[in-house]
Amino acid sequence: MRLEAPPAALGHARPQLDLCFSRAPSGTTYLSRQRAGYPFHVGRLLTDEGGARVIVQSSSGGLFEDDDVHQHLVAAPGAHARVETAAATIVHSMTRGQAISRVGIDVHDGARLDWLPHPSILFPGARLTSHIDVNLHPGARILVADCYTSHDPGGGTRAFGSLDAAVSVRNGAGRLLARDRFFLDGASDRPLGGVRQVFAAHGGLMVLTFDKAEAAAVADALERATQDAFYAGAGLLPNHCGAFARILATDSQSLRATLARAIDAARHVLPS
DSSP, X not given: OOTTSOOXXXXXXXXXXEEEEEEXXXXXXXXXXXXXXXXXXXXXXXXXXXXXXXXXXXXXXXXXXXXXXXXXXXXXXXXXXXXXXXXXXXXXXXXXXXXXXXXXXXXXXXXXXXXXXXXXXXXXXXXXXXXXXXXEOTTOEEEEEEEEEEOOTTSSOOOOOEEEEEEEEEETTOOEEEEEEEEEEHHHHTTTOOSSSOOSEEEEEEEEOSOHHHHHHXXXXXXXXXXXXXXXXXXXXXXXXXXXXXXXXSSHHHHHHHHHHHHHHHHHHSOO
């Protein structure tokens, strides 16, 4: 893959957001490629514990019916970066279609990338398809969060339409290593489903690494960090590609607090 050029995008249109982080001879991380089209805006590069931190903003006010938004993030060998969103993403009410969000993440040897967006908020009737596709190369480390919550701005209990979400992890050769996928129908799973009770917020954290000992330590750390959550679980991913935690909470504030503990726990295990 040529890091200096945008990807073939898996057959999709050119991504609206395309960022590549590279390591300078001094050891600092900088943005070697930055393309941000509507609806995205990229703030200035910040420093984050020796790496780079970027906050992505949206000028559209959220995701609307028939939106198809694609983001592509690359960390070149040795780069260390963290990408966040400025606020939660509202998925607005819809009458017929859906909104599609695609995120491609490609992290190379010795690089680290944290993709930590705020939750997506599903309004009544909203239908969202969310695909996060990760390429994990040897020696790379990646944190990926995906979080969703539902809300009726009218103060009622109207349900969202549907949520079709997947996180797929592949190696550098394109072989599928792990996939977490779920589909929720708002009419039957309102607000976001549950086992013993209804939960309004749903989130996950993948910590990807090919180091088996590191993955085992992360899984233990995630389990301890989430043990006080309303409903959560943590463990190892298949094909020795890392660890994973899934969290259900009664509200977004509780979800964010638990997820923050999980992220901190993982960071304490991973090398800086």
